Amino acid sequence: MLHLRAVCPAERTEAALDVLRRHAGATHLVLLRGAAVEPPGDLVEADVAREATDEILAALCELGIDRDGGVTLEVIDTSLSDHADRAEEAAPGDGSDAIVWEELISRTGEESKPSWTFQAFLTIACLLAAVGIATDSPVTIVGAMVVGPEFGPLAAIAVGLVARRWDLVKRAAVALGIGFPVAMAVTAVFALAGAFTGLFDRAAVFGDQHQVDFIYDLSAYSLIVAMLAGAAGVLSLTSAKSAALVGVFISVTTVPAAGYAALASVLGEWDRAGKSLLQLLINLIGIVAAAALVLLIRRRGATDGVTTRPLSSG
Known part of the structure; x- marks a missing residue:
């Protein structure tokens, strides 16, 4: 009730x-x-x-x-x-x-604002991912996945597409379009400082990678996992099963891919940097596509459509 x-x-x-x-x-x-x-x-x-x-x-x-x-x-x-x-x-x-559409629109709209808090969490997550890559630590990578706040805007884009709330899509796209490049730039500066001080050594970081190669290793499973995570995430949002979101966060390779691309580009591993960026793109598209598909399926049983009032600027 x-x-x-x-x-x-x-x-x-x-x-x-x-x-x-x-x-x-x-x-x-x-x-x-x-x-x-x-x-x-x-x-x-x-x-x-x-x-x-x-x-x-x-x-x-x-x-x-x-x-x-x-x-x-x-x-x-x-x-x-x-x-x-x-x-x-x-x-x-x-x-x-x-699904209470007004509640869902309000919730995802709030989580998709390009705020300083959102940027701080995304930047910290990318920095954690870089450290996890440099130290070959899957545990640190998982921590970066959990800290990353990117699912909010991704869910907002899916909701906006289904509800035809283009203001919501635009707001979320701006948050991601600014958030990831800024976070990656800060991570690149951190990697430069680490390379200059000897903290990050190219041979040590990339010479014989072991447990974190999955970040840039592209395969059909990359898209499959992203779509399953997107479906689970939007089901969690619409059914108030918030605990399931943690599983979503640690399933997708968005933040780790962004951190890997920044670190690899600074240390001259352009092939891995390119593959990491492609991994990031595949995950973003897969999450949004699956989330939108689930919302469309669930919406078919609704007795009323979604209202189209614009979000307030606040």
């Missing part, structure tokens, strides 16, 4: 109440007249079954409540109510399979 709270202009409160009363997936309806101060209006609250949320939100948005008032959603961890149980049973579909 989700808790819905709507600030309604007074003249549209009855229409909003009618939407919630008529829908079998809504219960625990509460009305507080004049409770909202900014924007002014009435406060309407209800608990809604997850599988009914998209339809209810669409109806409220048709009333313009999202423009002239506001609608918020919160996850209910525990609900002890026969009314709630009946609402979940009456709502079409299964709550564990339902």
Whole structure:
């Protein structure tokens, strides 16, 4: 169940109440007249079954409540109510399979902002990958995979493509288009400093690589793993199985490939640098393609389409 709270202009409160009363997936309806101060209006609250949320939100948005008032959603961890149980049973579909598109768009949109925090995490991840490559340490490579924040923008691109939210696609593409080159440039400077001080020796790093060769070793499995990870990642996002995301992070070779390309180019291993960049590209494309395909398949069962309101600039 989700808790819905709507600030309604007074003249549209009855229409909003009618939407919630008529829908079998809504219960625990509460009305507080004049409770909202900014924007002014009435406060309407209800608990809604997850599988009914998209339809209810669409109806409220048709009333313009999202423009002239506001609608918020919160996850209910525990609900002890026969009314709630009946609402979940009456709502079409299964709550564990339902996608709340507005929630998904908001979440991926927030994670895809080209912020300093995003850039810092991506840069640190690439630096960790470079250290893992130089020391032939798969454990450090796995750490770099987990730290990397790139799945957020990749998921946002997939969601934006399916929902035709080009503002979301653009924002995520900018985050990745700036984030990876900057992270790789910082890693290259780090590699230059390491080569100058003797910390990174070409013969030692690339002479007889053993456990980290998979990073630049291209094969059909590169695309297969990327697509499986993309599918698992978007399923995790849409079903609130966040623990599965860790497995996604350590399955794909995005950050390690970026770190390897930066390190190899500085130390003159151009063939490996080129293969690493291709590995990075294959993983990015595979993740987005699989995530978009899963969303398209799951969307076919939805009773309503996705709204097309643009993201706010904030």
